[in-house]
């Protein structure tokens with residue numbers, strides 16, 4: 001099964017506010033863009049990913065991620081993360097109704113294409129499935145096969161909401177790179193320890209990160 005990924009991205013100037021103690025205001029938009037670039041590049045290199053749609057209103061991010069090969073969908077609902085994801089999934093299926101779609105966070109700078117493939121192959125066993133984040137509280141990926149609606153419920157405590165919605169929880173070892181979202185300085189250190197993509201590595205080298 002081949003998947004279309006829907007990746008949401010906030011305007012860079014407002015992104016990653018919880019990293020303000022790790023990256024100064026002047027560096028944070030570039031860091032958020034680097035996370036998104038490394039996430040999109042790894043997603044496009046995944047053998048079971050057919051294409052990637054990024055839902056964003058950020059002009060610079062749209063240009064840079066479009067140059068990597070993503071389709072850019074404007075965040076027309078402007079109603080937050082879940083509205084953006086539902087909109088992206090509807091757009092994908094308006095063009096190709098048979099699409100298998102999966103929402104993936106844009107803050108996975110350590111993402112490895114073959115780990116993503118294992119997660120999507122596991123998701124293909126269920127109408128809807130999700131992967132909990134590294135903290136085991138949130139979600140990094142929510143998948144819906146042909147015939148199932150995505151019904152995204154991301155945000156604080158989304159693991160419990162996705163489970164309650166009937167989506168199957170994917171329980172796989174050795175997929176840390178798909179689970180390691182970066183919200184805090186501690187998350188960034190964990191991602192650096194896993195090994196991040198080249199754009200994040202270049203920006204992170206300009207930050208003073210204790211323990212690095």
Ligand SMILES: Nc1nc2c(ncn2[C@@H]2O[C@H](COP(=O)(O)OP(=O)(O)OP(=O)(O)O)[C@@H](O)[C@H]2O)c(=O)[nH]1
Pocket residue numbers: 008009010014015016017018019055056057075078079080081084105106107183
């Ligand atoms: N298109 C779109 N994407 C969003 C929106 N809100 C959040 N996202 C994206 O959804 C994913 C998870 O978002 P959060 O972790 O809640 O937000 P963040 O900007 O990454 O970090 P914080 O500012 O620290 O909350 C990231 O890829 C965000 O860029 C939105 O309103 N529209």
Ligand SMILES: C=C(OP(=O)(O)O)C(=O)O
Pocket residue numbers: 081105133137138139140153154155156157158159181183
């Ligand atoms: C939006 C979510 O992630 P974050 O922890 O990045 O806010 C989520 O886990 O549903």
